[in-house]
Amino acid sequence: MTTNLHAKQALLKTKFFPYWLDNEAAPEPEPVLEANIKCDLLIVGAGFTGLWAAIHAKEANPERDVVIIEAQSIAIGASGRPAAILSTSVMHGLANANRLFPEDMDELERLGKENMDCFQATIERYNIDCDIEWGGELTVAIGDDGLPDIVSEHKLYTKYGHDAHLLDKEATQKEINSPLFHGGLWSKKRSGTVHPAKLAWGLKKAAMKLGVRVFENTPLESSTHLKPGVLVVTPQGSIKANKVLLATNAFAAGSKKITRRVSAIRDRIVVSEPLTAAQMKEIGWQNRQGVYDTRTQLNYMRLTADNRILFGGRLGYFFNNNTDPKADKTADNFYPLVENFYKTFPYLTGIKFSHAWSGPIALTTRMAVHYQHYYQGDMIYAGGYSGFGVTATRFGARVGLGVLDQSGIPEVKLKFATTLPGYIPPEPFRWIGAKITMYALDTLDEKGGWRKPWISLVEKMGFPVTQNEQ
Numbered sequence: 184m185t186t187n188l189h190a191k192q193a194l195l196k197t198k199f200f201p202y203w204l205d206n207e208a209a210p211e212p213e214p215v216l217e218a219n220i221k222c223d224l225l226i227v228g229a230g231f232t233g234l235w236a237a238i239h240a241k242e243a244n245p246e247r248d249v250v251i252i253e254a255q256s257i258a259i260g261a262s263g264r265p266a267a268i269l270s271t272s273v274m275h276g277l278a279n280a281n282r283l284f285p286e287d288m289d290e291l292e293r294l295g296k297e298n299m300d301c302f303q304a305t306i307e308r309y310n311i312d313c314d315i316e317w318g319g320e321l322t323v324a325i326g327d328d329g330l331p332d333i334v335s336e337h338k339l340y341t342k343y344g345h346d347a348h349l350l351d352k353e354a355t356q357k358e359i360n361s362p363l364f365h366g367g368l369w370s371k372k373r374s375g376t377v378h379p380a381k382l383a384w385g386l387k388k389a390a391m392k393l394g395v396r397v398f399e400n401t402p403l404e405s406s407t408h409l410k411p412g413v414l415v416v417t418p419q420g421s422i423k424a425n426k427v428l429l430a431t432n433a434f435a436a437g438s439k440k441i442t443r444r445v446s447a448i449r450d451r452i453v454v455s456e457p458l459t460a461a462q463m464k465e466i467g468w469q470n471r472q473g474v475y476d477t478r479t480q481l482n483y484m485r486l487t488a489d490n491r492i493l494f495g496g497r498l499g500y501f502f503n504n505n506t507d508p509k510a511d512k513t514a515d516n517f518y519p520l521v522e523n524f525y526k527t528f529p530y531l532t533g534i535k536f537s538h539a540w541s542g543p544i545a546l547t548t549r550m551a552v553h554y555q556h557y558y559q560g561d562m563i564y565a566g567g568y569s570g571f572g573v574t575a576t577r578f579g580a581r582v583g584l585g586v587l588d589q590s591g592i593p594e595v596k597l598k599f600a601t602t603l604p605g606y607i608p609p610e611p612f613r614w615i616g617a618k619i620t621m622y623a624l625d626t627l628d629e630k631g632g633w634r635k636p637w638i639s640l641v642e643k644m645g646f647p648v649t650q651n652e653q
Contacts, residue, residue, distance in 0.1 A: 190521035193535050194453075194514040202454040202487070202538035203380035204263045210384050212256050216398040216420040222250040224587075225415060225424035227403050227437055229253035230262035231379075231576035232565055232583070233430035234386035238305070239581050241393035249395045250422060252415075254402035254436065258383035260506075261432055261572065264542030266452065266483050266495055267379040268473030269302075270320060270571045271295040273578040274551040274599065277339045283549060287597050292343045294594065298578040299373045305577075309392075311385030314378035314488040318471040323355060324366040329477030333368040346372040359468045361527050369472065376473045376485045379573055403436050408558040425561075426587050430580070432566040433543035434506055438557055441564050444548075444604050446613060447504040448569075449511055449541040452495035453520055454487070456535050463490055465530055479638070480624040482523055491537070494524045498624065499541065500617035503610055511541040519625070544569050547604035548645035552579035554586050554600060563587045567604060605645045616641075 198205065224240055226233045229251050240249050257263075273295045274280035280291050306315065324330045333349065340347035347370040350358065355367035391397060398417075406427070407414045413427045429437035433447040458466065473485045482496040497520045501508040510516055517539045525532045547553065550569035557564070565583030568575055582600055585592040594600060607613060620641055623634040 187518065187522065189525060189532055190518045191514070193521050193533070194517060194539065195535075197453075197514065197517075197536050197539050199512040199539055201264045201380070201540045201542070202491070202493070203267075203378060204258065205538065206380060208381065208384070210257070210387070212399040213397040214399075216252060216401040216417050216422070219421045219423075220250070221248075221423045222396070223248040223425050224250070225413070225422050225427045226251045226430055227415070227427065228260075228430035228432070228434070229257045229387065229397065229399070230260050230430060230432065231258075231383060231386070231573060232432065232568075232580045233428070234383060234390055235577045235580035236428050236430060236565075236584055237390040237395045238386065238393065239584055241390065241395060245394070250424070251390070251395060251397045252401040252403065252417060252422070253397070253399045254434070256399050257387050258380050260434060261542050261544065261568070262383050262576075263380045264452070264540060265379055265573060266473065266485055266493055267377045267382075267573050268320060268475075268483065268485055269299070269373075269375050269377055269574050271299045271345075271373045271574070272571050273298055273575045275569055275571050275575070277343065278336065279550055281339060283551070284598050287599070288343065290597065291599075294578065296373060299574055302574050302577050305389075306382070306385070309385060309389040311382060311389065313381040313385055315375065316377075316471050317375040318473070319369055319371040320374040321358060321370075321472040321474045322368040323359070323361075323364040323474060323476045325363050325477050326365050330366050332477045333366055337368050340368065340370060345370050357467060358470060358472070359474060360466050362529065363476075363527055374473065376471070377573060378488065382573070406437065406558075406562065408561065410559075411561060413558055413561050427562040428583055428587055429562065429564040430566065430583075431564070432568060433504075433545035435504070435545075435564075435566075437562065437564060438555070440557075441555060441566075442504055443606050444553070444555070445567055446500070446546045446607050446617070447506050448544045448546040448617075449499040449501065449508065450495060450544050451497045451499065451511065451517060451520055451541045452493060452539065453517055453524065453536045454538040455492045455494070455524075455531070456537050458490045458492065462531065466528065479627045482520075482527065484527075492524075492528075492531075494520065494527075496520070497523075498544075498621055500614065500621060502614045506543045508541070514539070516541070546646075548607070549599075549604035551575070551599065552582075553602070553604055554583060555603065560587070560589070620646075
């Protein structure tokens with residue numbers, strides 16, 4: 184029996200919907216906006232960025248009238264779909280931050296650690312039950328070829344004061360048993376995993392307790408600058424707002440210009456059935472770290488609270504930034520991911536997968552948050568997270584409010600807050616380039632050849648496609 188046949192059997196009864204959102208604890212949606220209202224701050228989008236922004240705004244000024252509108256339901260986009268591995272990085276990892284903003288690294292690292300501490304404090308303050316675990320992050324080297332990557336990363340982690348430890352092959356496989364893992368880098372503090380949907384639902388509850396008005400199934404249809412202020416029209420109502428924060432990330436709602444710098448890449452994930460006690464003993468993983476590997480088209484993995492393995496990382500792109508592709512609701516696009524799972528854990532070959540889905544990553548040449556200004560600054564887009572967004576969105580939302588309100592906080596003067604990522608070619612060149620790049624990434628480690636210079640060219644153009652961590 185070939186691995187491919189195993190993969191097909193493994194997905195026969197799979198639900199093509201996020202495991203996180205398939206939960207009886209999901210709250211009922213808030214009402215649709217059916218009136219013409221006013222507010223001080225309108226937030227468009229009820230994912231992590233929007234929810235964090237609402238809480239920041241109300242905690243800073245309880246009298247501020249804050250409204251959130253969401254096109255569908257809370258966390259239905261990227262916020263309800265990630266691996267949700269927690270990291271102190273606010274710029275998509277240490278290597279990416281060092282690539283982009285070497286002059287600001289000390290401050291970005293300080294801010295990232297402060298952000299994580301405040302993230303944890305908020306969860307505790309509002310008593311949010313979100314299955315949070317603090318097992319750390321583990322980057323694993325795939326074969327000996329991956330060892331230089333983790334050694335290089337370890338130097339950065341050590342330089343910036345992280346409690347990070349290099350592991351040899353034996354020590355790595357004691358942490359998590361896979362014949363592919365020849366070494367590891369374990370960052371032990373201020374990192375771990377969380378249930379992202381429960382976190383989002385808890386943030387929603389906290390925001391509403393603070394007085395935030397939330398309207399679901401209420402998409403933005405159009406906006407007009409009132410000079411000052413903004414009029415936003417929805418299907419059955421409207422909002423006159425003094426300020427508007429567009430927290431729409433890969434969906435890019437709010438302005439057609441957003442997608443000039445943001446592309447909606449799909450990131451795919453499968454979740455296994457719960458492991459038995461015997462399987463858990465064989466795999467080890469007693470410290471329950473969130474794990475990344477060093478493949479070119481990397482995989483990441485983690486355990487859920489009920490001991491399922493979440494395994495993800497196979498990217499795709501659909502024409503014209505399609506954020507709801509029908510093709511990712513069928514098994515075909517998930518077979519290669521399942522095959523990689525079985526290669527990683529060969530003693531689990533044949534295990535079935537209860538859920539599979541893809542989620543929209545807002546890919547930019549920066550792979551980290553940026554701010555686009557509209558209507559003379561009365562409306563700001565805050566987005567561009569390409570991974571590590573569960574914690575980075577808290578930081579991005581706080582700085583976004585600082586930009587929007589011209590509050591003068593020091594962070595708004597840093598380079599990341601005052602510059603923009605590069606332009607991305609329009610269709611059909613975007614689709615053609617993405618298809619060639621995704622194929623090159625899928626086959627680079629195995630076949631090499633023309634793929635290496637192509638990926639090198641793509642990265643020289645500003646797209647760090649081999650650093651796409653979740």
